[in-house]
Amino acid sequence: MVTIRIIDHVNHGYTNADGDVIKDLILKELNTGQQVLLSFAEIDSVSSSFLNSALIDLLDHYSFDFIKSNLGFKDSSKAINDAIRRRFSFEVSKKKDLIEV
Template sequence: MVIKIASHVERCYSNEEGKIIQNLIKSNLEKNVSLTLSFEGVSGVTSSFVNTAFIELLDNYNFDFIKANIKFIHTTKQINKMIKERYAFEVKKRNELVIA
């Protein structure tokens, strides 16, 4: 299933906007529906948006599951970098907590 981000939020700046996208993602993942998220028409995202929309998913799903079931298309370098860096940081931090 393809979700066009710009059809659900005006911008990708706030936690509130991130929560809208997170809820869409979770409702589909709960039904075992793999997702493709399209950032068509979105020029950039903030860490607040990414943290709420994507990183908080780690509270319910492991990273391998997220990686296998969510794809990103029509992104920019900034969007790719923000998502990748935030996931890398959080996965590392959570793994360190498990080991400690």
């Protein structure tokens, strides 16, 4: 398992550009078969733009089940965990609704 510390690659977790940097790092590892542990050490909060780019865009490459099994989080606050959970829940539900139409 590879640990990616967000703060080592971006100054904060606010913009889509920040998220794109982290997404690319995650994809690089997942594409080689590595599991990823994403560390929010020294990151107090993140924006939905950051989460969309860093994590939700992973759904364009992998299923939610694959992401859930191969991506973990550490050093995160309850607020960050809740935001991640809400964003994934919304996106997975939306994709499921599209499939059923």
